[in-house]
Amino acid sequence: MTDTPDMPALAVEQVSHSFGRRLALDHVSLTVPQGRFVALLGPNGAGKTTLFSLVTRLYATRAGAVRIFGHDVARSPSAALSELGVVFQSRTLDLDLSVRQNLAYHAALHGLAGRAVRARIDELLTLVGLQERGADKVRTLSGGQSRRVEIARALLHRPRLLLLDEATVGLDLASRRTIVALVRMLVRETGLAVLWATHIFDEIEPDDAVSVLHRGRIVASGDAKALAADAPSLEAAFRALTEDAAGEAA
Amino acid sequence: MSGAPAASPSPTRILGPRGYAICLGGIVWRELLRFVQQKERFLSALVRPLVWLFIFAAGFRSVLGVSIMPPYETYVLYEVYVTPGLAVMIQLFNGMQSSLSMVYDREVGSMRVLLTSPFPRWWLLFSKLIAGVAVSLAQVYVFLAIARLWGVDIPPLGYLTALPAFILTGLMLGAIGLVISSLVRQLENFASVMNFVIFPMFFASSALYPLWRVRDASEALYLVCLANPFTHAVEFVRFALYGAFDPLSGAVVLGTTIVFFALAVIAYDPGRGVMGRRGGPKGEAP
Missing domain, CATH: 3.40.50.300 (P-loop containing nucleotide triphosphate hydrolases)
Known part of the structure; x- marks a missing residue:
């Protein structure tokens, strides 16, 4: 099409x-x-x-x-x-995994892995203002920060x-x-x-x-x-x- | 601000065989990461069969003698007899636990994230199954190592020949768990899964006593045990641990896996199964 x-x-x-x-x-x-x-x-x-x-x-x-x-x-x-990228109403990140691990998991769900994905994750974390928090567990983030991670996640596969x-x-x-x-x-x-x-x-x-x-x-x-x-x-x-x-x- | 998220992608490009493998790898990796994080889960998965092995089996050693029967070539101690059953019990609990986590994922919404993947749903479910098997294999082999220290000697090559059997029985029990997860509406209902699935499957099987002994007691119970796929999972593994292959139990395990996996795919099909009927959002569905 x-x-x-x-x-x-x-x-x-x-x-x-x-x-x-x-x-x-x-x-x-x-x-x-x-x-x-x-x-x-x-x-x-x-x-x-x-x-x-x-x-x-x-x-x-x-x-x-x-x-x-x-x-x-x-x-x-x-x-x-x-x-399509989606941010759902309920919080859908794995609390015990790090921000990066959550994002890498989502990339894999779209068939994406490797160096390009790691660069893309860096780019998006910078975009949502969380470049310093990549290694932190999601559990330690505030509600607003988690949401921003979810937005970054939704954009990973370039929808x-x-x-x-x-x-x-x-x-x-x-x-x-x-x-x-x-x-x-x-x-x-x-x-x-x-x-x-x-x-x-x-x-x-x-x-x-x-x-x-x-x-x-x-x-x-x-x-x-x-x-x-x-x-x-x-x-x-x-x-x-x-x-x-x-x-x-x- | 930097970054240009909306560059035009080529959607079909990423769904080749490599994409499928990455998707599977990602799902397995997440499950293993979560498993490593939950140390209590690992411990309780180990303690359960070990309690059976250390206490129950020791107590029953004198009561329940096991005569020479295939695949054993000599008289075996009761501990040796129950070990395959306990190893498969680990997989049974693990299969039900993954199914519980599917219900949990559905409630908290991470299932929604999984299902927005562009890969076909059967592949996502299959990847989930493989992830569950990977976790169960880690538990099973640690258990077998401890059992060896306890004096349960299995031929060294048996650990290797049993691997394909454990993979298949893990798939079977995981597939049964997937179907159950589609039937359970809420997390709270899960206690009944214990009562109505795990206990009957475990006790009405050859895990704790050979079927000929069951037959001595009751012909009807013997038939129930024979119809129980868990019995065949245990026998399949028991033979494989001694480098033997039991065609009947292999066929039953394979057949049950295929049937339950097909049912799970139907149950998670957006048009037919559970998601459309039971997954309605609060306030919008009855």
């Missing part, structure tokens, strides 16, 4: 998924263009993690299609997954699309800002496409493309500033769109 600049990095087309009788995703469509930061905004339980599980092929897509740079995840999973599922959950304000700034820098300077799932409004900038997921459905999508045009703020617009969920949670 040849890439064209207008081929989306990620295309989710009419995807539905249910667990037993419960419909977790209902005809969800969204697109992440190449080199763009797209936010997937939704309250807890909206279906964000289910969507990520389908994109990463943890579950098979039963209805609809997911394409990564044109590669259908169901039909050509290897090609699709090679283009062109990065998925982050609630990457800043549980972090203090300073760490959150560092993570958001790092990811935005990657989009700006390296042309990485990013799908950023969150329920935190202040991580979204007015020019970001946003899809709002609520109860398994995309209830709004467009530029953040357009979504917030009729409301006092993006937060207010988002609350209005997902009001019953907020009420339910209270």
Whole structure:
């Protein structure tokens, strides 16, 4: 498959998924263009993690299609997954292994080893500001540092699309800002496409493309500033769109 | 800031035979690293069979005489008889432990990381199995070395001829563990695996007593033991330790490995098995 600049990095087309009788995703469509930061905004339980599980092929897509740079995840999973880096919501590093060991393990999962990989690990640790911590066990890192290691890990095999599922959950304000700034820098300077799932409004900038997921459905999508045009703020617009969920949670 | 992470890769380039080997090597290396870190796990894996050997076998030496039967050419002491069974018991526990760690990985999410690898899922599961076998071999050979000091003399060449047998029985027990891990929903349910899998498999086998003695006691129990793949794993290893080959047990072990590995591949298939049904995220799945 040849890439064209207008081929989306990620295309989710009419995807539905249910667990037993419960419909977790209902005809969800969204697109992440190449080199763009797209936010997937939704309250807890909206279906964000289910969507990520389908994109990463943890579950098979039963209805609809997911394409990564044109590669259908169901039909050509290897090609699709090679283009994809993921930071999951839960912490997924081996605590008792060192930062470098964790990264080398991940490289091996992508069939990469040797001197080039060691150089790549150095490069990425510098990028995320942890070049001094390579030999330390992950257990000794702070939450924000672990997250940065996970971002470095997700970039090891040079993917062109990065998925982050609630990457800043549980972090203090300073760490959150560092993570958001790092990811935005990657989009700006390296042309990485990013799908950023969150329920935190202040991580979204007015020019970001946003899809709002609520109860398994995309209830709004467009530029953040357009979504917030009729409301006092993006937060207010988002609350209005997902009001019953907020009420339910209270 | 430096670095250009998004340079265009050629995805198919890295998935050649070398890539497969690197992936397998990486998974085995991680498992061994984790094993070395967990010294208690190594100790408890050793203490269990040693308690059987030092205490149980010593106590039963006079009660349970073992007559001359293949592969033994002379009358053997009870310690000598139980050693192969205890070695395979190490692998049984190890197989269940790897399966437990699969459930744990699923809960904490490192399974997700494994499964985002572009290699086919059967290869990832196979690599996991090999990693488990590598760990179990380390345990088994340390146990055999201690048993030798205790007077369990096995022909020196036997340690070598038993290696392929241990690899195959390790694969079989690991594959059974993989299937079990796909059936267990939460870590807490794992105690029942002990009760319903490990103990029955171990006791209803030829590990502790020869099958002819079981037959004397109960024909039904004898048939159960005969149907138990663990019995054949023990016999396969017992013969191999004495440089002999038991075709029946070899065939049963190989067949069981293939069947359970196929089941595990199905269970971990994103379209059919456990991941889609049981892996739903909190708040989004029932």
